Amino acid sequence: MHPDFDQRALAGLDVRSTPAADLPRYANTYDAAGARTQFLLSEGEPLALVPHLRPGETPDAVLYAPAYHEFRRAPLRFRESLTGVALQGTLRSVTADQRVIPHPEPLRAASRFVRPGWVAFFSDEDTPAPEALARHLASQKVLAILTRGHNGATLFELDGTAQHWPALPATPVDPTGAGDCFASAFMVRLAETDDLATAMRFALAAGALAVEHSGIAGLPTREAIEARMNREAA
Template sequence: MIDFVAIGHVTRDLLPDNTSTSGGTARFAALLAQRLGLRAAIVTASVEPVPPGIAWISVPATVSSTFENRYTPAGRQQWLHAIAPSITEAVLPRIWRTAPVVLLGPVLHECSPTLATFFAGALIGATAQGWLRDWEADLPSRIRPRRWRPTPTDLARVHVLTLSSEDVGGDTELAAHYARLVPIGIVTHGAAGATMFVYGRPHHIAAFPAQEDDPTGAGDVFTTAFLIRLWETGDPFQAARFAAAAAACVVEGPGDAALPDRVQIVRRMATVPDQS
């Protein structure tokens, strides 16, 4: 039986030294779920290698969605070089549809939020980042913001939605609007913590101190840790504290190597007293 299903493109990320690595929300999420003791699976469209110990199914693809970060005096620019196919319900294994925890992790709106309807009884989370991106048809293309307009029906089965303030260009009103579309919406602010909206009411979530080395995947780790701990406890405030500690751990090292286990997360939580 699968405990945790992550849906989204596993990406190819081009690095400044002309090498590349695998990435994407679905990959980070499944690896963290595995590290936390869950049996994890990925539904994707990708030609990237399968992470050891992770169940995997892919839409037939000849390329992985491929990204590049370019650093300029004006800041970071993200470029898109290739796009993998969309992910539909046809590829979802029937036996995986009974998983208790599901994360929709689009990077290029490759999976619709309505995929949540195929997981009856599951706790459903989603990262909004991929639905908030747009690009030109001719690749390579610079990624630009997209005004996402989900309907109430689109998000009817989504329990938790996360996004970063960076995803909306720092527009706090727009971020809050998206966060209030679901029972629990979370807007992350990096080292400044996060704002968690519980049925529309905002609550500040403090970040844990960290020596940042590589912020890649921090938001994905926060979301995954939150979702798993919410499933385990039913308490969004306990889940948020656990997630903040997990995110603080992962930024202190590069890529997969910094993904924490439960012992590391609990140890980080112990460094700052719980004020709730």
């Protein structure tokens, strides 16, 4: 972690990190409509996915979230764990001036990082034909969740059906990281309940809270997520 990182943000978490000299870094700007322009400042060094597990430990849920192409090998399989992949980094490419653009071969890029029975997350800004990618993943027995910013999210199930969920009302301040927050919340709640609808509602509340503050200040607590859900249900 960066030496300037405020370690208080990790209070109560069991963090087992792997040292790295350089990680992928971006410069983001947003226009009045919320559209993002992104430049890759550093690709980062190749990372090996080494689980820091104690003997007998099996995670309830695993979420891979590469920021760019730092994972050069396909993710490890945890046979007894709910496993998800946030694909936004995998679906990125860059121009000669390092401006981030969608990967020219999204099906190939995504297929390297998903396995049947896993959950895949990406946004409608990550690739030119997001619904086509989602339906392809679902046909490969991957549960695909397409996030759409203030328009909510669409769940593409393994039987070929799709269900859209509207976003919860929010006052956006900084959308950076909201997708990762959504994915993390979804995985946690799905591992707890094994219910897709419950997990979607929980994740949408987490995403709404995440955009209302800048940086890690937007990371919501469980209590805040449940309070937002209850407020919207009232």
